[in-house]
Amino acid sequence: xxxxxxxxxxxxxxxxxxxxxxxxxxxxxxxxxxxxxxxxxxxxxxxxxxxxxxxxxxxxxxxxxxxxxxxxxxxxxxxxxxxxxxxxxxxxxxxxxxxxxxxxxxxxxxxxxxxxxxxxxxxxxxxxxxxxxxxxxxxxxxxxxxxxxxxxxxxxxxxxxxxxxxxxxxxxxxxxxxxxxxxxxxxxxxxxxxxxxxxxxxxxxxxxxxxxxxxxxxxxxxxxxxxxxxxxxxxxxxxxxxxxxxxxxxxxxxxxxxxxxxxxxxxxxxxxxxxxxxxxxxxxxxxxxxxxxxxxxxxxxxxxxxxxxxxxxxxxxxxxxxxxxxxxxxxxxxxxxxxxxxxxxxxxxxxxxxxxxxxxxxxxxxxxxxxxxxxxxxxxxxxxxxxxxxxxxxxxxxxxxxxxxxxxxxxxxxxxxxxxxxxxx
Amino acid sequence: xxxxxxxxxxxxxxxxxxxxxxxxxxxxxxxxxxxxxxxxxxxxxxxxxxxxxxxxxxxxxxxxxxxxxxxxxxxxxxxxxxxxxxxxxxxxxxxxxxxxxxxxxxxxxxxxxxxxxxxxxxxxxxxxxxxxxxxxxxxxxxxxxxxxxxxxxxxxxxxxxxxxxxxxxxxxxxxxxxxxxxxxxxxxxxxxxxxxxxxxxxxxxxxxxxxxxxxxxxxxxxxxxxxxxxxxxxxxxxxxxxxxxxxxxxxxxxxxxxxxxxxxxxxxxxxxxxxxxxxxxxxxxxxxxxxxxxxxxxxxxxxxxxxxxxxxxxxxxxxxxxxxxxxxxxxxxxxxxxxxxxxxxxxxxxxxxxxxxxxxxxxxxxxxxxxxxxxxxxxxxxxxxxxxxxxxxxxxxxxxxxxxxxxxxxxxxxxxxxxxxxxxxxxxxxxxxxxxxxxxxxxxxxxxxxxxxxxxxxxxxxxxxxxxxxxxxxxxxxxxxxxxxxxxxxxxxxxxxxxxxxxxxxxxxxxxxxxxxxxxxxxxxxxxxxxxxxxxxxxxxxxxxxxxxxxxxxx
Numbered sequence: 015x016x017x018x019x020x021x022x023x024x025x026x027x028x029x030x031x032x033x034x035x036x037x038x039x040x041x042x043x044x045x046x047x048x049x050x051x052x053x054x055x056x057x058x059x060x061x062x063x064x065x066x067x068x069x070x071x072x073x074x075x076x077x078x079x080x081x082x083x084x085x086x087x088x089x090x091x092x093x094x095x096x097x098x099x100x101x102x103x104x105x106x107x108x109x110x111x112x113x114x115x116x117x118x119x120x121x122x123x124x125x126x127x128x129x130x131x132x133x134x135x136x137x138x139x140x141x142x143x144x145x146x147x148x149x150x151x152x153x154x155x156x157x158x159x160x161x162x163x164x165x166x167x168x169x170x171x172x173x174x175x176x177x178x179x180x181x182x183x184x185x186x187x188x189x190x191x192x193x194x195x196x197x198x199x200x201x202x203x204x205x206x207x208x209x210x211x212x213x214x215x216x217x218x219x220x221x222x223x224x225x226x227x228x229x230x231x232x233x234x235x236x237x238x239x240x241x242x243x244x245x246x247x248x249x250x251x252x253x254x255x256x257x258x259x260x261x262x263x264x265x266x267x268x269x270x271x272x273x274x275x276x277x278x279x280x281x282x283x284x285x286x287x288x289x290x291x292x293x294x295x296x297x298x299x300x301x302x303x304x305x306x307x308x309x310x311x312x313x314x315x316x317x318x319x320x321x322x323x324x325x326x327x328x329x330x331x332x333x334x335x336x337x338x339x340x341x342x343x344x345x346x347x348x349x350x351x352x353x354x355x356x357x358x359x360x361x362x363x364x365x366x367x368x369x370x371x372x373x374x375x376x377x378x379x380x381x382x383x384x385x386x387x388x389x390x391x392x393x394x395x396x397x398x399x400x401x402x403x404x405x406x407x408x409x410x411x412x413x414x415x416x417x418x419x420x421x422x423x424x425x426x427x428x429x430x431x432x433x434x435x436x437x438x439x
Numbered sequence: 440x441x442x443x444x445x446x447x448x449x450x451x452x453x454x455x456x457x458x459x460x461x462x463x464x465x466x467x468x469x470x471x472x473x474x475x476x477x478x479x480x481x482x483x484x485x486x487x488x489x490x491x492x493x494x495x496x497x498x499x500x501x502x503x504x505x506x507x508x509x510x511x512x513x514x515x516x517x518x519x520x521x522x523x524x525x526x527x528x529x530x531x532x533x534x535x536x537x538x539x540x541x542x543x544x545x546x547x548x549x550x551x552x553x554x555x556x557x558x559x560x561x562x563x564x565x566x567x568x569x570x571x572x573x574x575x576x577x578x579x580x581x582x583x584x585x586x587x588x589x590x591x592x593x594x595x596x597x598x599x600x601x602x603x604x605x606x607x608x609x610x611x612x613x614x615x616x617x618x619x620x621x622x623x624x625x626x627x628x629x630x631x632x633x634x635x636x637x638x639x640x641x642x643x644x645x646x647x648x649x650x651x652x653x654x655x656x657x658x659x660x661x662x663x664x665x666x667x668x669x670x671x672x673x674x675x676x677x678x679x680x681x682x683x684x685x686x687x688x689x690x691x692x693x694x695x696x697x698x699x700x701x702x703x704x705x706x707x708x709x710x711x712x713x714x715x716x717x718x719x720x721x722x723x724x725x726x727x728x729x730x731x732x733x734x735x736x737x738x739x740x741x742x743x744x745x746x747x748x749x750x751x752x753x754x755x756x757x758x759x760x761x762x763x764x765x766x767x768x769x770x771x772x773x774x775x776x777x778x779x780x781x782x783x784x785x786x787x788x789x790x791x792x793x794x795x796x797x798x799x800x801x802x803x804x805x806x807x808x809x810x811x812x813x814x815x816x817x818x819x820x821x822x823x824x825x826x827x828x829x830x831x832x833x834x835x836x837x838x839x840x841x842x843x844x845x846x847x848x849x850x851x852x853x854x855x856x857x858x859x860x861x862x863x864x865x866x867x868x869x870x871x872x873x874x875x876x877x878x879x880x881x882x883x884x885x886x887x888x889x890x891x892x893x894x895x896x897x898x899x900x901x902x903x904x905x906x907x908x909x910x911x912x913x914x915x916x917x918x919x920x921x922x923x924x925x926x927x928x929x930x931x932x933x934x935x936x937x938x939x940x941x942x943x944x945x946x947x948x949x950x951x952x953x954x955x956x957x958x959x960x961x962x963x964x965x966x967x968x969x970x971x972x973x974x975x976x977x978x979x980x981x982x983x984x985x986x987x988x989x990x991x992x993x994x
Binding site: 099102125127128129130131132133134135136139140142143146147150358364365366367368369370371372374376378384386388389390391392393402403404405406408409410412413414415418421422423426427429430431433434435437 | 913
């Protein structure tokens with residue numbers, strides 16, 4: 015595979031325009047370990063690059079305003095930002111990009127901090143690597159097309175699974191915010207068992223006992239909370255924001271429509287909750303030393319979040335502190351009523367698609383159906399709201415008819431080529 | 440480069456939920472690892488295709504890692520398990536090529552285990568450091584093509600292929616199979632017309648030149664002997680030189696492995712299919728050129744095509760006739776797929792290596808089981824190198840000769856075995872070798888029921904060089920399988936492993952029509968012949984059933 019760099023540059027002129035590159039010093043966290051000046055000189059020589067700028071702290075108030083103005087001058091082109099790590103969903107610079115007239119899908123944030131500056135002590139090697147990471151990002155975004163986020167509207171109700179202490183606490187928080195709550199408990203009582211009672215009794219600091227530890231009275235007083243005792247979740251279907259839940263209750267089957275779901279786990283819950291976890295297709299991690307919000311948050315799990323009150327935290331107050339941010343985020347999206355998620359989903363090239371169904375076979379989210387379009391032809395169709403963007407279908411499709419947007423095979427190839435070609439030169 | 444200077448270049452495809460958070464955590468914890476490791480974020484380990492991993496190695500990474508979630512903890516239920524299956528097949532493929540399978544690694548990461556990430560990565564870097572750098576397999580050649588130079592090339596092409604003789608009689612259009620399924624398709628003759636007007640400008644975006652399966656029906660009908668297939672191949676070379684990359688099946692893994700063969704001198708592992716009961720030589724009069732069956736088996740192992748049974752059957756048949764063929768571990772891909780997708784540069788490297796190999800073996804006759812290899816040697820190699828000083832033939836021609844010489848005899852059989860036979864385009868249309876396979880079928884006692892479109896009017900299996908997979912060719916393939924089924928025969932015999940792969944693919948998954956309209960077992964002719972030969976020796980036979988008493992399975 016020999017490609018002429020000159021030839022591709024011409025293509026860039028015509029189609030996608032030049033790329034602007036921003037390098038953030040991160041107040042020394044990056045610039046102390048990577049020679050940004052030297053990197054920027056080398057980056058400006060790379061194909062497709064229009065300009066390279068360095069800023070002390072892009073995430074600061076001043077930095078973002080600076081970025082916005084600078085981008086406005088380069089409106090319509092593409093941007094690569096070398097800074098700290100980005101969370102795909104909460105793209106830090108998205109707003110700046112959009113205000114400057116750039117579609118945020120035509121940008122890439124490269125992690126020069128966690129993935130480079132902080133782990134490589136040799137400055138010259140870290141600088142080399144920074145250049146190749148940026149080049150990978152540049153080549154990748156050349157392949158991207160502008161797009162819009164997916165919008166999900168949320169049913170104004172939350173299902174809380176588990177009526178122990180954590181479930182009660184979550185139900186109260188959410189109901190107090192004005193959202194209807196369905197609280198489901200397997201046993202006949204709320205409040206948990208002896209282990210929980212023990213946890214409640216272990217209060218770390220004298221003043222902590224003033225923090226509101228929920229009681230069953232509190233729950234019964236709030237009319238927004240509908241309680242189901244001796245009940246179990248049998249089935250969960252539907253899409254983010256509109257989950258159809260079937261409960262088996264003493265008075266028969268009950269069907270609910272909810273926007274979000276909280277899996278409230280108390281001490282010892284882990285074994286019992288496996289069935290529900292499978293239903294929700296989420297992964298439950300044993301509590302580790304570091305908090306992993308990214309895994310448990312509702313936004314990252316399509317409206318499903320997990321909170322845990324376990325003895326590992328030592329006491330109930332610490333558990334509450336830990337769970338606060340998760341539930342606060344959930345309350346926010348419920349109040350907003352809609353959620354925007356990145357459009358990272360599968361896409362079918364209908365001409366290429368042979369209707370073989372290999373994609374459908376591997377999709378674990380039921381997002382793919384085969385639709386007959388002619389007497390002797392069928393093709394795959396994706397349900398955008400069910401598709402979770404895992405890309406298994408793109409692997410199963412031997413033909414290249416199925417692609418994952420933003421993180422697909424083309425992007426992987428270009429990203430890889432960009433990194434390797436800098437090393438080789 | 441001394442061992443201490445070698446900094447292994449490692450690319451890590453880290454998933455957004457497991458590997459990538461772990462890498463970020465390593466950063467937060469300042470857990471160090473070598474800077475020659477570069478991380479690419481992906482959504483799921485299960486989305487990283489074999490073709491991507493293969494090309495990562497081809498381009499110079501000394502090692503490639505998929506860093507996914509832990510067992511049973513995939514954010515997407517079982518994405519991480521799906522990628523394992525592909526990784527196993529790829530490891531097998533690169534081992535055949537002569538690369539160490541350790542250059543592909545799967546790591547299972549807890550998202551908060553930064554220290555573990557750094558440790559595991561560093562360990563792997565050391566492992567690859569011991570292994571040594573991957574051979575350099577990318578040829579650097581500055582591309583100098585411009586629209587003008589490509590247009591000039593196309594003018595030369597019009598001369599070389601005789602396309603200037605076209606009188607627009609339309610015979611080729613009438614016989615081309617593709618417009619029957621894709622009415623918008625612009626046949627090669629139209630491309631010849633357009634080329635006069637400056638086709639180079641739109642060449643890079645032209646979809647039609649890649650839809651042509653180069654079956655050669657147009658060539659065979661043309662009263663003026665225009666080489667339309669060659670014209671298409673030339674246009675593809677032009678499109679490539681203007682930066683177009685054809686979309687190949689399986690994310691380009693097969694083409695990538697062919698280029699690896701062209702650009703390296705690794706010790707390969709191509710002979711694992713050779714069973715203890717087979718007699719082969721390292722040199723001699725008859726060279727059996729096996730082709731890339733082992734590689735295709737590695738890629739398609741999930742499909743249970745049992746492709747290695749083909750060379751096994753060929754050698755058994757030869758041995759039975761008293762012939763001990765040369766079978767070499769140093770074969771390289773004949774290069775057919777590269778030549779037909781416009782990569783002449785790498786094709787020529789393969790040609791040189793293969794011709795040197797044959798010369799060294801002192802073979803007087805080279806026998807091929809793949810018509811693509813056969814045509815490539817007979818026509819394309821001789822186009823470039825002039826007349827070769829050895830005879831070349833397809834295995835069906837060779838076996839036919841052996842029967843005529845009395846060296847191979849098929850016993851009478853009691854059973855009624857009815858077959859139909861698919862002439863591959865290279866064998867039936869390009870080279871018009873159509874009688875020998877039919878004589879073999881008769882000699883072995885099978886009853887042949889011909890399809891509607893046979894011999895040098897056969898219908899292509901719908902794919903050439905892995906670029907044609909589309910809804911159009913799916914329709915072509917289903918139509919062909921309907922034809923086969925309509926003969927009422929028990930089996931469809933093929934004499935080209937590619938035809939077998941492509942036709943099987945079409946009917947192996949979900950269908951828009953009823954399965955019974957198209958489903959008929961597909962079997963390679965050499966396997967059928969070997970089974971019948973052996974069957975009599977075993978005195979019991981049930982050809983082709985899953986529990987064939989004379990077991991052809993070489994696995």
